[in-house]
Amino acid sequence: MASLTIVVADDDEQLLVTLAQLLRLSGHVVHTARDGNEALAACRAMRPDTALLDIDMPGLSGWEVAEALSADAGPPCRLVALSGRGSAEDRTRSEAAGFHAHCVKPAEPGELLRLLGA
Incomplete structure (x- = not known):
């Protein structure tokens, strides 16, 4: 898989650091954010x-961020929702907001890496 530039956003500091480290070890350039803004x-x-x-x-x-990015000019980046929410309604809302995938926390590292290669 080619190196990607990835933004990881989560208010859980431990999860944010762990995900960023996993992705950097996989050869990606990672930028982190601690809130939606x-x-x-x-x-x-x-x-x-x-x-x-x-x-x-x-x-x-995350839904508001996805909606704002989808409204911007030009094609949005690939958006993956990470959430403790996993109901059918949550997944539908993620899709409507512009997400390409919805992963329930804790997401398996292999699943995340697979989504990045898709």
Whole structure:
């Protein structure tokens, strides 16, 4: 898999650090954000290949970030929702917001890496 530029956004510091480390060890360039406002700003500034966004973050939710990115001019990056929420309604809402995939935490590292290669 080629190196990707990825924004990872989560308000859980331990999870954020762990995911960033996993992705960096896999050869990717990773930028982190601790809330939805930081995530949106990072995605707009860096134009990453992929953004892994927590749904329940301070400021803007992951859904709000995805909707804002989808409304921006040009094709959005690949969006993957990371959430403790896993109901059919949550998955439908993620799809409607513009997410390409919805992973329930704790996401398996292999599953995340597979999604990045898709």
